Amino acid sequence: MASKSLASKLTPDQLKEITTAFNEFDKDGNGSITSEEMKECLRRQHVPHQTADVEQVISSMDTDRDGTVSFDEYMNCMGALFTGKPAASKPASKKK
Ligand SMILES: [Ca+2]
Numbered sequence: 001m002a003s004k005s006l007a008s009k010l011t012p013d014q015l016k017e018i019t020t021a022f023n024e025f026d027k028d029g030n031g032s033i034t035s036e037e038m039k040e041c042l043r044r045q046h047v048p049h050q051t052a053d054v055e056q057v058i059s060s061m062d063t064d065r066d067g068t069v070s071f072d073e074y075m076n077c078m079g080a081l082f083t084g085k086p087a088a089s090k091p092a093s094k095k096k
């Protein structure tokens with residue numbers, strides 16, 4: 001699995017950070033993040049966001065296209081950010 005080799009490149013701290021963030025998003029704890037959960041999380045943290053943006057983020061991480069982001073998918077994406085390699089075909093936007 002790609003996610004496994006990717007995870008092995010991360011430090012324990014990075015892994016923990018990714019896992020913590022995932023659990024933060026996954027409010028019902030079912031092991032996957034929906035766009036609703038992500039929006040809810042952003043709202044709680046008072047992060048301004050647009051539904052379309054959130055859905056785009058979700059779909060860019062959702063490699064198996066089931067409409068939710070599993071931990072594996074999340075790990076792939078975040079791990080790629082940490083290790084500096086783009087996970088998907090489309091690179092993360094560097095908008096600031
Ligand atoms: Ca969930």
Ligand SMILES: [Ca+2]
Nearest residue numbers: 062064066068
């Ligand atoms: Ca998925």
